[in-house]
Amino acid sequence: MPDEESVAVMWFRRDLRTHELPALAEAARASRILPCFVFDDRLLANGRFVSPRRTAFMLGCLDALRSDLRDLGADLAFRRGIPEQVIPELASECGASSVHWTEDLSPFARLRDRRVGSALAEMEVTAVPHPGAYITDRPQEIHTRQGRPYTVFSPFNRAWQETERRPAEERPESLSLAEDIEPGELPSLADLGMEPGRAGIGSFEPGEGAARSAARKFLNDGLSEYEDRRNLPSGGSSRLSPWIRWGCLSPLELETKLGRRTGEGPRSFRSELAWRDFYASVIANYPEVARHEYQERYRGTLQWQQDEELFEAWRNGQTGYPLVDAGMRQLLGEGWMHNRVRMVVASFLTKDLHLDWRLGERHFMEQLIDGDVASNNGGWQWVASTGTDPAPYFQRMFNPMTQQEKFDPEGEYVRRWIPELRGVPDDRLVRPWKMSAGEQASSGCEIGKDYPEPIVDHSEERLFAIERYRAAAEADPRDGD
Ligand SMILES: Cc1cc2nc3c(=O)[nH]c(=O)nc-3n(C[C@H](O)[C@H](O)[C@H](O)COP(=O)(O)OP(=O)(O)OC[C@H]3O[C@@H](n4cnc5c(N)ncnc54)[C@H](O)[C@@H]3O)c2cc1C
Numbered sequence: 001m002p003d004e005e006s007v008a009v010m011w012f013r014r015d016l017r018t019h020e021l022p023a024l025a026e027a028a029r030a031s032r033i034l035p036c037f038v039f040d041d042r043l044l045a046n047g048r049f050v051s052p053r054r055t056a057f058m059l060g061c062l063d064a065l066r067s068d069l070r071d072l073g074a075d076l077a078f079r080r081g082i083p084e085q086v087i088p089e090l091a092s093e094c095g096a097s098s099v100h101w102t103e104d105l106s107p108f109a110r111l112r113d114r115r116v117g118s119a120l121a122e123m124e125v126t127a128v129p130h131p132g133a134y135i136t137d138r139p140q141e142i143h144t145r146q147g148r149p150y151t152v153f154s155p156f157n158r159a160w161q162e163t164e165r166r167p168a169e170e171r172p173e174s175l176s177l178a179e180d181i182e183p184g185e186l187p188s189l190a191d192l193g194m195e196p197g198r199a200g201i202g203s204f205e206p207g208e209g210a211a212r213s214a215a216r217k218f219l220n221d222g223l224s225e226y227e228d229r230r231n232l233p234s235g236g237s238s239r240l241s242p243w244i245r246w247g248c249l250s251p252l253e254l255e256t257k258l259g260r261r262t263g264e265g266p267r268s269f270r271s272e273l274a275w276r277d278f279y280a281s282v283i284a285n286y287p288e289v290a291r292h293e294y295q296e297r298y299r300g301t302l303q304w305q306q307d308e309e310l311f312e313a314w315r316n317g318q319t320g321y322p323l324v325d326a327g328m329r330q331l332l333g334e335g336w337m338h339n340r341v342r343m344v345v346a347s348f349l350t351k352d353l354h355l356d357w358r359l360g361e362r363h364f365m366e367q368l369i370d371g372d373v374a375s376n377n378g379g380w381q382w383v384a385s386t387g388t389d390p391a392p393y394f395q396r397m398f399n400p401m402t403q404q405e406k407f408d409p410e411g412e413y414v415r416r417w418i419p420e421l422r423g424v425p426d427d428r429l430v431r432p433w434k435m436s437a438g439e440q441a442s443s444g445c446e447i448g449k450d451y452p453e454p455i456v457d458h459s460e461e462r463l464f465a466i467e468r469y470r471a472a473a474e475a476d477p478r479d480g481d
Contacts, residue, residue, distance in 0.1 A: 006030040007096045007178050011087055012037045012076070013109070015102040015132055015247035016061040017208045018068050019171045023100040023130035032078045034094045034181055035069050036077040037062055038086045043108070045193035049365035049373070052194040053201060053335045060206025061246050063186055068208060074175035078184040078203075083112060088119045094178035099125060102132040102247070105140060105280045107287040115204045117440035135251045139277035140284035151294075151388040154279070157274045168256050194273040201369055201400055202334025211243035219257055222289040227264035230272070233327070233338040233413040238269070242312045242336065243368035244276070251276065279378030282388050288379055293386035302386070304356040313455050314349055317418070320454035321474045323404040324348045324428060326417035333417065335369040340407055346383035347398035351465040352456055357384035385469065393469040397462055401430045420450045 008030035015021055027033050041047075044055060066076040081087045091099055099120055117127040131137035141161050143149060189196045204224050205209075212242035218238040223227075229236025243249045251273055258266045280402070283289060293299045317328035327341035337345070340366075349360045361380045365371045381387025385396050408414055411429040415422045422431060423443040428435050433447050433454055440446050447453055 005362050006098075007032045007034065007094050009033075009091050009094065009096045009099040010035045010103040011083070011099055012062075012065065013101060014106060014174070014245070016058075016065045017211070017248050017250065018065070018072065019208065019212070020132070020168045020253040021102070021124060021171075021247075021387070022132045022166075022169050023102045023128070025169040025172060026128065026176055027098070027100040028292065030096075030098070031178050032094075032178045033074055034077060034090060034178040035074055035175075036079060036090055038078040038083045039078065039187060039192060040083055040112075041080075042082070049362065049371065051366050051368075051371060052189055052197055053199040053367060054369050054371050055192060055194060056105045056189055056196070056199075056308075057201050057204065057206050057242060057335070058246060059186065059189065060201075061208075061248055064207025064209060066183075066186065069175065072172060072175045074177040075181075075183045077181055078186055080116055080187070084115045084119055087116050088123055088125070091120060091125045092123065092180075094181055095126060096178070100126055100128045100130060103129040103138075104133060105284040107283065108373075110287075111390065113187075121441035132169075132250065133254070134277045134280055135165070135255050135273060136160060136277055137166055139281040142281060144275075149281060150278070151282070152291065153275065153278055153389045156278050157271055160274050160277060161270075165252060165255070167416060168250070168253050174317070174364070199332070199335065201242075202336060204239075204334070204336065204369055206246075206248075208243075208248045211240070211248035214238075214243065214252060215240055215249055215257075216430065223258075223269060224259070224263065225265065227268040231340045231407055233323075233341050233408055234416070237339060239336070245370040245372050275378075276375055278389075279374040282378055283374040286388075289381065289387070292375065293384075294381055294388050295386050295390065297388045298472055301475040303354075303468055303472070305354040307353070307355065310353045310455060311349075311355055311359060313452070314345070314355075314360075316320060318452050318453040318455075319348065320433065321348065321400040321416060321458070322411075322414045322421060322432065323400045323408060326408075326414045329417040331367050332366070335367055337368070338413075340403070341413075342379060342397045343383055344400055344403050346380055347396070348400060350384040351397050352400075352458055352461040354461070354465065354468060357381065357386065397465060399458060399462075401458065404430050418451070420445050 008027040010024050010027040010033055012035060018024060069076050087099060120127045142163055215308060222238060240249060244251055255270060255273060258270055286294060314328060317325035319325055324345050327337050327345045331337045346360055349355050350357050357380045361376055364376050378387060382389055383392035411426055414429060424432050425446055426440060432451060445451050
């Protein structure tokens with residue numbers, strides 16, 4: 001039964017959908033609802049990780065959400081400012097007795113939400129955080145038998161699989177909008193103080209409708225081959241991450257749809273989704289990882305080089321190693337990169353160029369449509385061997401040539417993103433610098449002119465990286481306890 005006379009605010013943040021959203025389902029039980037979104041400059045133009053591209057994708061998702069909410073009989077109000085002020089103001093304008101949102105685990109979000117909650121409490125408005133961003137309701141509370149957060153993925157995954165799931169929520173059939181509220185205009189990127197630039201969002205269409213059809217297509221056509229093909233940069237993974245990041249898809253609904261499907265595909269896909277809950281739990285329990293190495297022995301002890309030229313070559317996909325360059329160009333081209341290649345380019349930055357993982361983390365956050373503080377930081381620290389889920393540093397050094405041989409044997413991916421290598425024969429594509437002058441002429445690719453010489457020698461840098469990490473571990477002030 002709807003609670004008569006009651007008004008609820010539904011504060012959307014990174015949960016831009018109407019299906020399987022506990023906060024919306026609960027807010028919809030009030031007699032009237034005010035769905036809203038607040039543009040917070042602390043996260044946009046003045047944020048730590050400014051990204052016009054990701055913001056453009058978000059604006060597209062908000063546009064789609066507004067029209068979905070209108071179809072349901074409501075609307076989406078846009079405001080600009082600090083949620084700590086705007087949300088209480090909106091609650092008071094519409095006479096709301098409760099404000100609902102989906103819990104977010106980043107350090108910034110947790111502090112902000114605590115402050116919004118206190119401001120609402122002073123007005124005697126109930127603040128209600130809901131699950132919905134992750135598959136498990138509270139990944140940060142999945143603990144070992146000793147009551148500690150997991151810091152290794154496999155045991156986390158086992159406990160995560162056993163954690164009870166809530167039943168999926170229904171989409172509200174209709175909504176009725178709070179009265180006398182000015183919805184406001186959807187701002188443009190320029191309104192938000194960002195240069196639109198030339199960066200596009202590739203084939204990723206923003207919004208819940210596009211997300212649901214991409215998910216349907218993957219579950220029908222891609223899932224059964226997922227385990228065999230997910231490591232191939234030319235295709236095989238779901239490419240659902242931008243929509244999952246923005247909450248256009250409910251990760252729980254996605255998991256529910258795997259249902260009783262057995263086999264390696266569904267098993268492996270579920271376990272990849274578990275990584276997302278894992279890294280959310282890591283950042284919630286160890287918020288200091290957002291800026292520092294998780295492993296204390298590497299804080300301040302690892303010597304990073306500073307070399308703007310090497311960094312530029314990496315960023316622009318001009319290192320001379322085709323798989324690295326294809327990945328970096330894919331990132332610049334469509335704001336997304338395949339997971340295998342993310343690992344290869346991250347390893348190249350930190351262990352071949354010896355540049356600080358935080359530089360790579362920032363560049364990824366600027367470019368990735370799926371850029372997510374927890375998963376990105378987790379991925380970077382995993383590859384840099386400074387994070388959770390540790391393995392000895394010398395085991396986590398990716399050889400860009402053998403990785404290319406294994407995962408892009410026909411060169412489909414490399415040729416797609418590096419046009420100047422299209423004419424290079426298969427047996428030269430991994431090491432194009434080995435082409436003879438005649439081969440360079442006949443393939444239309446002169447090394448050093450059309451495509452760069454390798455900027456470093458992988459086997460030498462590998463040895464140097466091992467030395468650097470060993471020295472750092474030996475410098476650990478806690479040794480000798
Ligand atoms: C250095 C580095 C940085 C990364 N930065 C991000 C990031 O900012 N945002 C992001 O969503 N993922 C990040 N990842 C994880 C992973 O690369 C992407 O989630 C994946 O490539 C998305 O492609 P997909 O949707 O086809 O994945 P699929 O293989 O189809 O996996 C399905 C979903 O599971 C989740 N997932 C899979 N692998 C991981 C993982 N290792 N960590 C967390 N979630 C995972 C994603 O939501 C993904 O969409 C990063 C990995 C590395 C190595």
